[in-house]
Amino acid sequence: MEHSNEDMLFLHSVPTGVLNEFRSEMYSGAYIRKNAAMFVDTAWVKQENQRVERASVSTAIKKERDASPCLLVKQEPASDTPTFGTATSSLFRSITENGHEVLELYSSDDEDAEKNSKGPLGIQAEDMGMSSDTMVGDITMDSDDDEFDPHIFSHCVKKSQANTSDMDSTASDSGDESDNEAGGTFDGVEPTVWLDASISSTIRHYGQTNITRQSHVSVVEYLSDLPSYWPVPRDSRAFILDLSDPKFNIEEKPGKLMTPDALFKNAQQDSWNGPTGNNDSRPSINTSVFGLTDGGEVKVRRTRLKCGGFSACEHVNPALLNHERYELDPESLQDVLKIQIDSRLREADTPEKHALIFFAVCHSNLCTAQKGRGQSCKGVPKLVKFKNNALKNGHQYFVSCSEWSSHFSEGHRTSFIPSGVRDEHLLTLFSGGNLPGFDEPLLCGRIVSAHIGRRISNCNFPHFGNGLRAKLVQHNCPASLTGFIPEDKNYPELSRMMCIVFHEDCHPHNHPILPPTKTPATIKESYRDCIKKAGIVGCSVRTIDNARTTKLALGSSPSLYNPTLQNNRVKQDIIRDVKKKTYPCGTDLPGVIHRMEEDLGKPIDERYIFGLAVTKNGGRIVVTANPFLLSRIHHAKTIFVDTTFKRTVSTLKEWEVVMYDKAVERALTIARVYTDRADRLQYKTIFDELQRVTFQVTGQHLRLKRLSKDGTLVSIGVDMELAQALGAGDSFLPTNDPEFSNINAQTAEEIVEYFVRSCYTHAKRGVHDLRTYVNDEAYDRLMNFLYLETKEEVDNFSAWVKGLKIPKVQAWWDHKVNNSWILPSLIKCLSKMDSEDWDLTAPTTNVGESQHHWTNINTGVMLSLLEAILTARELDEKVAAEVNATLSTTGVLKSTRNDTFTRMARSTARATHAYTKVKETRHRKQAVNVVDSQLASLKESQKENSAKIKELKAAKSKLTSHSGKSSKAESSSSGKIAITGMSRKRRADAAEKVAIVKKAADDRKNSASTSNASSTPNAATNCNFGESAAPDANTTFTSFDWPENGMHVFDFYSENSFEGAGWTEAVASLTHDVSMPAAEPQMFLPERISHNIDLVYPLADVTAAVNFYGQTPIVSNDLPPMDSFGLDSHTEALFDSFLDRFNDQN
Known part of the structure; x- marks a missing residue:
């Protein structure tokens, strides 16, 4: 922009240093270096900046x-x-x-x-x-x-x-x-x-x-x-x-x-x-x-202005009160934030506080029930037990109104107890008691500026153990100022200025700097500008915050631009205010009617909302369409109709009319109807309105090829919704020309068989629900019912279904048979459509379903009715311009991969891939079934073998047992006990295991480090030893891990002499009496060698086994004397049983 002479004179008078300083403040160094040529003269100084x-x-x-x-x-x-x-x-x-x-x-x-x-x-x-x-x-x-x-x-x-x-x-x-x-x-x-x-x-x-x-x-x-x-x-x-x-x-x-x-x-x-x-x-x-x-x-x-002060909880932290604030000290704000963060962390950190908060919530609002004649219920919350001691969500109670009765039961407030709240705490509170831990009221950080404090009367922090809520107290502030605002017609240039005066005797603020909670009007206006730049229609906090225009306008995200915009509620209020001004009649049906009235004053080719219809049952229908796109309906062989529920939050849902336009090789939504009902009369009215608007826009009636001489539409694709199909029949039945069609149908059920095609995908979904009731062969036959080729095959299929005698399957088939138009709309041999027309129309409504998704991602979902219509209008106008350009000017297609060859190739590839996956899954399932069968057989055999082994062992024990005294101990320098009554092989096996255990123990006693332990694979390699003194000074316990065999070994060593037949049984009894239930010994071997007793436990039970320490000593001088150092028959049998279990595990 060129400067005026006056501006040029001023700029020439400013020293270069001032201009350079101004430039550095306005632009970054990187920008100045990159655009050096821009700053050669003073043209870069914008007039608005001067x-x-x-x-x-x-x-x-x-x-x-x-x-x-x-x-x-x-x-x-x-x-x-x-x-x-x-x-x-x-x-x-x-x-x-x-x-x-x-x-x-x-x-x-x-x-x-x-x-x-x-x-x-x-x-x-x-x-x-x-x-x-x-x-x-x-x-x-x-x-x-x-x-x-x-x-x-x-x-x-x-x-x-x-x-x-x-x-x-x-x-x-x-x-x-x-x-x-x-x-x-x-x-x-x-x-x-x-x-x-x-x-x-x-x-x-x-x-x-x-x-x-x-x-x-x-x-x-x-x-x-x-x-x-x-x-x-x-x-x-x-x-x-x-x-x-x-x-x-x-x-x-x-x-x-x-x-x-x-x-x-x-x-x-x-x-x-x-x-x-x-x-x-x-x-x-x-x-x-x-x-x-x-x-x-x-x-x-x-x-003359005074500070309004602040509101604080009556039990607020005293550190937040009695301040004297002159300067703007940021540390004052940080102190407040620390206390408030701590308060939030402590608010619900115990089950008692959870109960107190829920109790306060129950008492925060009055019951909304009305007795009649405007008399409100005066009941209070009451804890009530479920009938029959039933549990719901883990609770025996719920909160109801004390005024509830069988005669006055409607409208009362009912609250269910959330998880984390204990019933016993609520019983205490509702009976007037106090929860523990609240001897003194707890302190909080609740302090707010007066501009919001006067709207709050209670503190939500749980201060008291009885559930009562603390009050907020208003505190006045002595700070004051005087403002002077010029209002003089002789000086209009001063009208936007203000002189603010503080005198020396002014009192300081008596409160700290509080967190910003009020959004200034200038910040709201900046966010309004962001809304307008991003687009008002269909906007939300998420869309505005994430819009690129917002970052360009603010330089950052709204939350970083101003801290008050961190609050989503503030932004929602701004958006609501902008929408209220933009849509003075609202965004629901009244707003739509207002826009419709505006559209009706425009030429037909500029309209979008074409009418509002009301059925006899009170159903409401809004018809919208882009005139150019709707005119393409006369080039369609099939239209696909279906309701989508995601687009609007209104009671009126969108009913979409879709066609595939071969001329431009793309799917088009040619009309959108918004309806609040789904009955037969409603759908008849919808199709009537579609015919009316089509004629109004194109001057040509919408007619079916099979019914009317000038008809162009071959079929209507539906999803088997009964009311929709029959409503279409009711609407198009009057258009039937018997002289042309040779059809003398009198009902909608009869006429729809000539033009309605139901979706195969929807039909197969009903079969999927029967998967668990039939075997694979029956399931395959059910899935292929769509492809029956003759009436006889259909009859045979019907008889086969009846013979299955499965109620679910029979009910599924009865639904198809009882609604006479469904099977003709699914099975070609039963349809009354021309064979050629059947083959040239799509068997699914995938085109319509894909348009649902495409519309949602381009317009958004969960919109108000008016916003849904306006966003769809913008989208349809864009599509219409593209299609018009393809047809009349450019000839460029939206996609070059939508020709028949490519679409068929891709469809075939998808079908082949799906079949391959199904086949692989079936083979995998069959293989798994074979393995499962074999495993079941082996497990059954294992059970039988285990039972047989137990029987044989019991018989062997009886055959090998003998009576009489045990043999005397042999005289030996080692004191070794002869193990009798065992086979030579079993004694060798036991001796080998004992040797491994003993070698590990000896290595532990003779070596200072486990690293020098024996390298024997089954010995003490990588063992972890531990040793502690027993209560008996002459007894030591040694334990170590034996990872190679997954075992933990305890070696109990004593130099005491034992004589007596009962010491082994005493040891066995003691090992069962100690508090180590998971550590039942798998083997114990009494030996003559200094009376060692080795107990071997599974490694998984080491933790439990450690508890064995500190118990009554295993070795005791009070044990009864033994007559012989040999094993008696009872001890030998016990040892034999443990040894068998050990061998089985290893």
């Missing part, structure tokens, strides 16, 4: 400006720097207070005030305090005929943050240049540090500045955006808020913009309340306060 505002249109502008480089502030000689003391303006006077020179500005009420056209406070423009990043202080301004407007710089140059800005120098007390600290300070005075990262401000006036006759401040600070939080300065300070940016032109109501003070209050997270001042006196303020230099006075409206 926002140069003049005090008067007629003000003369000097045609030439001195654009020579200026000295930096620190380089300017002190004698050349005008100071407050040397200014000659008559708008102020110099006085001395406490030894310091002070400038006093004349108020607008002072009759001695003189006017001149110099800058604010009579100071030359170059002396205005500005952020050093903007280098505005380096610009020299011409005099008299040049008007200085500090807003030029406040709009053109983005203010830097207070901690990085340098302010221009001001006059010292002696009239010399004062030391201006870096950081934008005047003798230590700094601009406010705002919590909003995008907000910055600049100090423009320093020194006593009169606002009104009674009001003056020491600092004036300028900013051009709305912060979310406002500080209470410790000094007397005024803030000049410039809201002239178009983004603040937000309508409060049609034709009326929000005033600056309304915008201020709306943007604040603290609740500022007070009168608007419309009925108050109108003081005047010198225009220099707002940056003008004409010396005039502007009438202002004065509003």
Whole structure:
């Protein structure tokens, strides 16, 4: 955009450093480097970014400006720097207070005030305090005929943050240049540090500045955006808020913009309340306060605002109360967040709290039952037990109303107990008791600003053990401010500004900074723009948040753009508000009627909603169609009709009419009807309306080829819905021309046999349900009933079904037989359609089903009725344009893979693949059945063999048992016990196992490390040993894992001498008495070698076996003496049994 002469003069007067700084603030370094040519001249400075505002249109502008480089502030000689003391303006006077020179500005009420056209406070423009990043202080301004407007710089140059800005120098007390600290300070005075990262401000006036006759401040600070939080300065300070940016032109109501003070209050997270001042006196303020230099006075409206305070739970954490907040301290907000997060974590961390919350929920609302004549139920929640001690969802009780009775049973509130809530806790609460753990009320973090706190009366946190809810208490805040809003016809350019004054005696806030919960009007307006750019029709929070236009408009996701947009409820309310304004009659049937009335006033080829019909039964029907697409119905051999339920949330569901247009080789939805019923009369009316609209649009009647001379439609594809097919018959029966068709049908059931084709896919789904009732051969025959070739085969099939004597199968077939039109619509030999027409029409409704899905993904689902129609309209218009282009201009097809050859090849391949999968599955199933049969046979044989083995062992035990005393112990240096009564082979097997066990134990005792254990495969390789002393000092227990055999071995070693026949039985008894039920010994071997006893356990029982330690010692001197060291018959039999079990396992 080309700049005006005035703009060019201004831009040429701005030093290069200022332009470079402005460029760096507006564009990233990478963008500047990439587009270097763009910044050769000043064309990149957009007019909307300049926002140069003049005090008067007629003000003369000097045609030439001195654009020579200026000295930096620190380089300017002190004698050349005008100071407050040397200014000659008559708008102020110099006085001395406490030894310091002070400038006093004349108020607008002072009759001695003189006017001149110099800058604010009579100071030359170059002396205005500005952020050093903007280098505005380096610009020299011409005099008299040049008007200085500090807003030029406040709009053109983005203010830097207070901690990085340098302010221009001001006059010292002696009239010399004062030391201006870096950081934008005047003798230590700094601009406010705002919590909003995008907000910055600049100090423009320093020194006593009169606002009104009674009001003056020491600092004036300028900013051009709305912060979310406002500080209470410790000094007397005024803030000049410039809201002239178009983004603040937000309508409060049609034709009326929000005033600056309304915008201020709306943007604040603290609740500022007070009168608007419309009925108050109108003081005047010198225009220099707002940056003008004409010396005039502007009438202002004065509003006095107080902070509304906050609401907090009566048992809130005390750390959130009794604050003293001046500055905007972010740590204050972090402290609140930590306490509230902790409160949320503790809210339901015990079963008792779950019960308390459910108890509070039950008592939160009144019963909605009505006794009659408007009398509401006064019952209270009551815990009731299910009949017959039944359990539902794990609970014996539910919550009902105490007023429920057999005479007054309708409409009462009933609540079922959720999982996680215990019945015993609710019994305590409903009987007036207290749950444990609540001796003192628990503390929470519930504290909210007054703008929402007054709408909340109770705290949801479970404070008390009796289920009562804590109250929220309103706390007042002493903070206050005064706002001045210019409302003067002589100064319209100041109407979007506001002067906010805090005096030194202002009280600070008494509460911390609270989390942002109020969405400012400017943020709502930004989100509204996102909605409009993404499209209002069918929009939702998800679609708007994920739209590319939203990221382009906001620069990020809405949640990151402003924290209040993290709340989905806020965004839903904005969307609802936009839709309400866009659709004044709503988005259900009234809104559709409104749009229909608009369409009826258009030419037919521009309409979409063609009518609303109401049946005798009260059913409602809305007919919509794109005229061009509907005209293609005369080129269709078959139309597919079906209802889809996903598209709308309304009671009216979409009934879609689909055809496959061979001319463009694509499926087309040519009409959409919305209906709220599915009875026969409703469908007759639908088909009647379809015929009416078709004739209205095309001038040609919709007729069936078989029934009428001028008919073009061969068949209608349906899904075997009875009402739909018969409704079609009722509608097309009057169109039958007997002279042409030779059909004398009198009923719909008769006529539909000539044009209705039912879907094979839907028919086979009924057979799938019978899969579990028949074998594979019968199932295959049922699946192929569609392909019976003669009437005789059909009769034989019917007799075969009857012979199966399976009720489910018989009921399935009876349904087909009793509805006489179904079998003719499925089986060719029974159909009354021409054989050629039958073969050329589709046997399924797949084309229509695929269009359902295609429509859903292009328009969305779960839409209101009006939005469903509007999104479908947009889609149909797009398709119509594409089809029209293919037919008349371009000839380009949507897909080149829809010709008959390719479609048939793909269909054949799919069928072959499906058959192959079925065949593979069947073979796999047969193989599995064979294996299962063999396994069952082997298991049965194993059971028989095990029983036989037990019988033989028992017989052997009887044959090998003998009476009498055991043989005496042989004299041996090793004390080895002779094992008698066993076969030589079994003794060898036992000895071998004993040797392996003993070698492992000996290796453990003789080796310091398990790594040097024997490498014998079945020995102690990779064994884990453990040893502990037994209660008997002469007894040790040794245990180790034997992974190779999956066993755990315990070796009980004792040097005590044992004599007596009962010690083995005692050991066996003891091993069963200890608390180790899973560790029953699989084998124990008593030996003469120092009386070792080895117990072997399965490795899986090691944990249980470890519990064996600490029990009564196995070795005891109290055991009865033995007559012989040999094994008696009982011990030998016991040992033999354990040994057999050990051998079986290994």
